[in-house]
Amino acid sequence: MIRAALENWLDPEALADAVVLRDRAAIAAALNLIDDRRPEARTRASILTGRLAARPSARAHVIGITGPPGSGKSTLSSSLIEVWRGEGRTVGVLAVDPSSPRTGGALLGDRLRMLRPDGDDAVFIRSLASRGELGGLSPEAGPMSLVMLAAFDVVVVETVGIGQSEIDVSELADTTCCVVQPASGDTVQFLKSGIMEVPDVFAVSKADLGALAERTALELKEALPRRAEGEWAAIVTLVSARSGTGVSDLARALDAHRAWLEAGGRLDDRRRRHQARWILKRLREEFGAHGIDRLGGAEGLLTELLRERLAPLARHEELRHRVLSLLRSPEGEPT
Amino acid sequence: MIRAALENWLDPEALADAVVLRDRAAIAAALNLIDDRRPEARTRASILTGRLAARPSARAHVIGITGPPGSGKSTLSSSLIEVWRGEGRTVGVLAVDPSSPRTGGALLGDRLRMLRPDGDDAVFIRSLASRGELGGLSPEAGPMSLVMLAAFDVVVVETVGIGQSEIDVSELADTTCCVVQPASGDTVQFLKSGIMEVPDVFAVSKADLGALAERTALELKEALPRRAEGEWAAIVTLVSARSGTGVSDLARALDAHRAWLEAGGRLDDRRRRHQARWILKRLREEFGAHGIDRLGGAEGLLTELLRERLAPLARHEELRHRVLSLLRSPEGEPT
Numbered sequence: 001m002i003r004a005a006l007e008n009w010l011d012p013e014a015l016a017d018a019v020v021l022r023d024r025a026a027i028a029a030a031l032n033l034i035d036d037r038r039p040e041a042r043t044r045a046s047i048l049t050g051r052l053a054a055r056p057s058a059r060a061h062v063i064g065i066t067g068p069p070g071s072g073k074s075t076l077s078s079s080l081i082e083v084w085r086g087e088g089r090t091v092g093v094l095a096v097d098p099s100s101p102r103t104g105g106a107l108l109g110d111r112l113r114m115l116r117p118d119g120d121d122a123v124f125i126r127s128l129a130s131r132g133e134l135g136g137l138s139p140e141a142g143p144m145s146l147v148m149l150a151a152f153d154v155v156v157v158e159t160v161g162i163g164q165s166e167i168d169v170s171e172l173a174d175t176t177c178c179v180v181q182p183a184s185g186d187t188v189q190f191l192k193s194g195i196m197e198v199p200d201v202f203a204v205s206k207a208d209l210g211a212l213a214e215r216t217a218l219e220l221k222e223a224l225p226r227r228a229e230g231e232w233a234a235i236v237t238l239v240s241a242r243s244g245t246g247v248s249d250l251a252r253a254l255d256a257h258r259a260w261l262e263a264g265g266r267l268d269d270r271r272r273r274h275q276a277r278w279i280l281k282r283l284r285e286e287f288g289a290h291g292i293d294r295l296g297g298a299e300g301l302l303t304e305l306l307r308e309r310l311a312p313l314a315r316h317e318e319l320r321h322r323v324l325s326l327l328r329s330p331e332g333e334p335t
Numbered sequence: 336m337i338r339a340a341l342e343n344w345l346d347p348e349a350l351a352d353a354v355v356l357r358d359r360a361a362i363a364a365a366l367n368l369i370d371d372r373r374p375e376a377r378t379r380a381s382i383l384t385g386r387l388a389a390r391p392s393a394r395a396h397v398i399g400i401t402g403p404p405g406s407g408k409s410t411l412s413s414s415l416i417e418v419w420r421g422e423g424r425t426v427g428v429l430a431v432d433p434s435s436p437r438t439g440g441a442l443l444g445d446r447l448r449m450l451r452p453d454g455d456d457a458v459f460i461r462s463l464a465s466r467g468e469l470g471g472l473s474p475e476a477g478p479m480s481l482v483m484l485a486a487f488d489v490v491v492v493e494t495v496g497i498g499q500s501e502i503d504v505s506e507l508a509d510t511t512c513c514v515v516q517p518a519s520g521d522t523v524q525f526l527k528s529g530i531m532e533v534p535d536v537f538a539v540s541k542a543d544l545g546a547l548a549e550r551t552a553l554e555l556k557e558a559l560p561r562r563a564e565g566e567w568a569a570i571v572t573l574v575s576a577r578s579g580t581g582v583s584d585l586a587r588a589l590d591a592h593r594a595w596l597e598a599g600g601r602l603d604d605r606r607r608r609h610q611a612r613w614i615l616k617r618l619r620e621e622f623g624a625h626g627i628d629r630l631g632g633a634e635g636l637l638t639e640l641l642r643e644r645l646a647p648l649a650r651h652e653e654l655r656h657r658v659l660s661l662l663r664s665p666e667g668e669p670t
Contacts, residue, residue, distance in 0.1 A: 161498075287622065288625075288626055327662040328664075
């Protein structure tokens, strides 16, 4: 039976159909397929994600949650999951824990099992390898979130750190939430140094600390960049994962951003832009600035990709082969 | 006269000789040459840095100073320069200020002029463009520090931020100093997330804050990774740029690290490793993982480069041309 299922899943279209039905083994198999760098697996992964992209869930929402270690981010994720489950939403989690890359997801799973001893089939957790010293995301995180998006109402991508991981997660999430702990005038100071623009929602954790947490929230609000008319103004919320205070407000703030994105087609635009940039970034990693130049330059390529209804893995494979053949042609000798 | 000098400097060897004599116009011209990406300029820059590498100053020391905005880093640099000048050392500064990339160096210059209204020809300041949202260093910072190293006893590379800029600066500095402000339990927390290994010296600024600064210094000391026998154990110092307290202790800590590096040839090893990695990083940016593979892979290339007495710009140009010709050869078809 298991064997038959596994063989069946060699057919990526059958695998996609099982993912949409939220078959846990199928989701695990699909995520492993994305992680597999062998050429044959890449072809199947392209077909899989292409088919999944054709049927997104109407309320699907990819939420990036990031914050420094010790900010209470992971406990907060668990509390949010409780809120969403209470509303009948299914949840997929991709979690990075650089201090223990193999067990990050397992730890979160343990926490959830403690909360719901009967288990919960509507929640799926997978750990992600972190990349580099700053907790950045691996290239596979993007396509993995697309797989999760086809199966669950909410997909949480949880990363650790401030800086690179925050930028990485904002490049694949619909909504980016940054968790900040109170008493951190210098964190606010640090955020001001350039990444204050990134988060759509801030969660000041440990609201049970009272005045200290409120002061931090105020500092954050004051440090927010001015937004033009029609742009999203970041929401700052106060939460306490321990007592549960503010967690549903945070869930509402995340929903509000999702609703804002959906108005006027912004959600579709954002996802398309993320996928186009993902392709460009992958090509740059493999072929460098020289390879991008041979394709006519980043700007032209991005414009071209943004006009398409994307199937990012397939398009990436196609462009890879185009670069490889261009690199061998003598035309346009560089200096 | 000026015209004659400029024409003369078209000869990169004459320019190198003038740099070593600390001719300010020559240093400025040499730094501009490094910044110039045109092929003809690249050839001259290769010759320039090759000749400069042949004659390093006996006490030359490249010091990276980094820390979040507001940590008092820039004021501290000025105070350190005062100490070094009092000892008769010449100082070159490369400074990044992401919030005002054009005036970063100018601001520091203004501060120094306030301190020494008569001017000081033995101090030279140049601002650096920052790269990306996280205050990282541009690729030219490495070769620029080599030019400065041939002219000055101490070269300070000042960057802003925690994370990327700290890693970038540690990849070109002999000694990396991280400035931390007191009252920042979460900064210590953040440093713990992976970059605690990077700095050789910590400077807890604003020592005039008393107990708060001392507690931060203690937290840092406790968070330091255990070092094996024979490895450098990071020094934590308390400084107040405002009152001048601790600045000469910091200067001694930086000297101590320089002396430790020099013992047993570590300084030479470190500079060679930095230059080899610089070459590899540039090649990866231009040609991607695919280009590096065509050169036989990163590991083999690094081993090869580490065996050489490097002239990094010339070697980089040579390897660029090797990749370009390999890319055009059909051998070793990739998938």
